[in-house]
Amino acid sequence: MLQIDNLHAEVDGKAILKGLSLSLNAGEIHAIMGPNGAGKSTLGYVLSGRPGYEVTEGSVTFEGADLLALAPYERAAAGLFLGFQYPVEIPGVSNLQFLREALNAQRRARGEEPLSGGDFIKRARAQADALGLDPEMLKRPVNVGFSGGEKKRAEMVQMGIIDPKLAILDETDSGLDIDALRSVGAGINTIMRKPDRAVLLITHYQRLLDYVKPDFVHVLAGGRIVRSGGPELAHQLEAEGYADIAA
Amino acid sequence: MTSLPTKRDEAWRYSDLAALGRVWPVPVPDKIIVAAGDSRRLSLVQDAAADQVVVRDYTVEIGVGASFAMQLVNTGGQLGRVAMDVTLYEGASFDLDAALIAGEGQTVELITTVRHFEANATSRQTVRGIAGGKGTISYLGKVAVSRDAQKTDSVQSVKGMLLDRTATVNAKPELEIFADDVKCAHGATVGELDAQALFYLASRGLPPAEAKALLLRAFVSGLFDGSADEAQFTAAIDAALERLL
Numbered sequence: 090m091l092q093i094d095n096l097h098a099e100v101d102g103k104a105i106l107k108g109l110s111l112s113l114n115a116g117e118i119h120a121i122m123g124p125n126g127a128g129k130s131t132l133g134y135v136l137s138g139r140p141g142y143e144v145t146e147g148s149v150t151f152e153g154a155d156l157l158a159l160a161p162y163e164r165a166a167a168g169l170f171l172g173f174q175y176p177v178e179i180p181g182v183s184n185l186q187f188l189r190e191a192l193n194a195q196r197r198a199r200g201e202e203p204l205s206g207g208d209f210i211k212r213a214r215a216q217a218d219a220l221g222l223d224p225e226m227l228k229r230p231v232n233v234g235f236s237g238g239e240k241k242r243a244e245m246v247q248m249g250i251i252d253p254k255l256a257i258l259d260e261t262d263s264g265l266d267i268d269a270l271r272s273v274g275a276g277i278n279t280i281m282r283k284p285d286r287a288v289l290l291i292t293h294y295q296r297l298l299d300y301v302k303p304d305f306v307h308v309l310a311g312g313r314i315v316r317s318g319g320p321e322l323a324h325q326l327e328a329e330g331y332a333d334i335a336a
Numbered sequence: 337m338t339s340l341p342t343k344r345d346e347a348w349r350y351s352d353l354a355a356l357g358r359v360w361p362v363p364v365p366d367k368i369i370v371a372a373g374d375s376r377r378l379s380l381v382q383d384a385a386a387d388q389v390v391v392r393d394y395t396v397e398i399g400v401g402a403s404f405a406m407q408l409v410n411t412g413g414q415l416g417r418v419a420m421d422v423t424l425y426e427g428a429s430f431d432l433d434a435a436l437i438a439g440e441g442q443t444v445e446l447i448t449t450v451r452h453f454e455a456n457a458t459s460r461q462t463v464r465g466i467a468g469g470k471g472t473i474s475y476l477g478k479v480a481v482s483r484d485a486q487k488t489d490s491v492q493s494v495k496g497m498l499l500d501r502t503a504t505v506n507a508k509p510e511l512e513i514f515a516d517d518v519k520c521a522h523g524a525t526v527g528e529l530d531a532q533a534l535f536y537l538a539s540r541g542l543p544p545a546e547a548k549a550l551l552l553r554a555f556v557s558g559l560f561d562g563s564a565d566e567a568q569f570t571a572a573i574d575a576a577l578e579r580l581l
Contacts, residue, residue, distance in 0.1 A: 137539050140531065165541035177536040181554025187537070190550060195541035230554075247540065 090115045090152060090287050091255060097146035097312075098135045105131040107312035108147070113255070118281070118288040120298055120323060123309035124331040129291045130174060132309070133259040136289075137171040138164055151255070165191075166198035168254030170247075172261045176240040179231040184243065185213060187231050188250050195251065216249035219279060221272045237264030245276040256281050257289045262297035274300025295327040347419070350474040350506045352443040355389045355415035365393035365421070372399035372425075377407070379565040381572045384412035386442065394420045398428040400454075407560060408434040409569050410444050411576035419447040424457035424485075432461040433559040435569070437576040438503075440469030449478045452485040452518075459490045464556045465507070468499035468580040474506040479520055481513040488518040496526035497555055499548070499580065545581040552577055 091113040098106040105128045113119055123129050134142045136149065138161035149156040151167060159167060179187065193203040204212070217224040222242045232240050241261055248256055258277070262270055278301060281288045290301060298306075298320065306322040307314045310331065316322065340360050341348040348356075356362075370376045384390045390413045398404045402425075410416050416438075422430050430450060438444035444467075450459045465473035473496060481488050496505030509522035529551050537547035553573065560569040 139535050139539075160544075161535065161538035162541050162543045162547075165539055171539050173536065173539075177530075177532050179533050179536070179551070179554065181557045182550055187550065188540070190546060191537070191540035191542050194543060194546060198541070251540065 091156075091289075092150045093136075093147070094149070095147040096135070096144065096149060098131060098142055098144050100131065100142055104145070105312055106135065109309070109313050111307065111314060113287045113289060115287055116284045117304045118290065118301060119305045119307060120290045120292060120303035121307050121309050122292060122323065122326055122331075125293075127309045128312045129309055130259055133171055133257045133289075133291055136164075136257055137161055137169060162194070163198065165251075165253075166195040170251055170253035170256045172244045172248060172256060172258035174260040174263060176232045176235075176244055178233045180233050182231050183229065184227040184231050185210070188213065188227075188247060192251060213246070213250055216246045219249065220246050220276045221269075222246050238266060238269040241265055241273055242269060242276075245273055245280070249276065249280045252280070254285065255287045255289070257291065259291045260293065261290070262292055262294065270297065271300060277301045295323050298323050347447050347476060350443070350472060350504075351417065351445060352415045352472075355443070356391070359389045359391060362391040362393065365395040365419075368394060368396045368404070370396070370398045370402040370404050370428075373401045374399065375403045377405040379563070379568070380406070380408045380410075380418070381568060382408070382410045382412050382416050382418065383572050383575065384416065386412075386414060388413040389415045391415070391417045392419070394418075396420060396422040396430075398422065398424050398430055398457075400426045401428065403429040403431070405431040406433075407563055407565065407569065408432070408446070409437075409572045409576075410434065410446060411437040411572060413444075414441060415443045415445075417443075417445040417447070419445075421449045421451070422459070423451040423453050424459060426454040427456045428454075429457065430459040432459075432463075434461075434463045434475075435556045435559055435573055436463065436465040436473045436475065437573065437580065438465075438467045438471030438473050439576070439580045440471060443472045443474070445474040445476075447474075447476045449480065450490065452479070452481045452488040452490065454482070454484060455486045455488070457485065457488060461492045462559060463492075463494045463507075464559060465494070465496040465505050466499065466552055466555070466577075466580070467496065467503035467505050470502045472504040472506070474508075476506070476508045476510070477522075478510040478512065479522075481511075481515050481518050481520065483514040485515050486517045488515060488520065490518070490520045492522040492524075494522075494524040495555070496524075497552065498526065498528050548581050549574075549577050
């Protein structure tokens, strides 16, 4: 589904990713772990096309297409979803209005019919219920006044409504208490644990991986994948820290 | 005034005088008198074609204890100018909500003079301006408080949004106060769309023009919430944004 080959990227002229290669197949969940400043968030932003993150070398192919040639909104329509570490607040725009416009823009780009208001509301309510988010919150402006945990739940509700092929989740576990972690983890499994879906989980800690079991774990350090393995690698990292493994 | 104004006239400093010359002399102001204790409102959508020149002047007198509310969407014409000279008597109130939108080659202006002539009157002006291309938005808002107009309560809030580096927003609140027990607040900001918010919207599938339109509608939202003419205002704003983006 996703092939990253020798990816180099820089921000403000500073090289962050230095030859990162990674391959994800449909049906797989990959976790990327690594110390602060390793380039984890940069990877998520580069894949989703954030302005200011410049690819200087390498290639990324998503379902056979050159991902880097697409604008951010085209990447979304192609089936890529970025769960933000710090979801952005947008005063004056309600979640429902925003998500309906976004979803229908994606459907239009794919040549599908737009979803009617009624069908959309049903879908949004079902996702909010599944994630334990009060559906009333969907009427409020995007992320404004939401607690850290509510923002992350809302990100997962967005993911459920959009139903992407590939989700890149950037520290979706940060700022969550135990209950929220459990329901967000269950949400990721329900929405994305399917034969035709894939997930790239970016995280510092093992704890989310107790709920969302990865098939592969990679260690990102110094802008490259320095180690890959199965779920046991996450436990080893948790026990021993990054210092030895990333060295 | 019979001769064409020049840039030396403060009220015309940022205007398009060449365009003005095509319609000069402009008609005498519309006169609106709100009798003591009465309440009136006026809605205006100025969305003339891009080659037109529109200058609308109003003189408003708001009597003792009376109130007047003006709601304005000003988006049309090469020059689209609305000017209001408002006088408030004892305990009167004046509310103005205005959205100004200017695209390529347009000069869109709102010029207000609010005269607190007697005590205990309130005035509130909320103005949102959006300028793109080489468009120019100007709000010149003068509040003049007479010596006897104690307990005046006056607020001006102006926010401008620049869509391109070539666009201009002029925001000039001006206070002239001769009473000593008054509240006159004014705030003016000019900025551009939040890049983070635009990327967030794009990452969910919204193309740039739709993402900008969503943020800009939010920027002017609230001005006309619950207004009897809300649908008309919304349609005019959407049409103007579509031209702009």
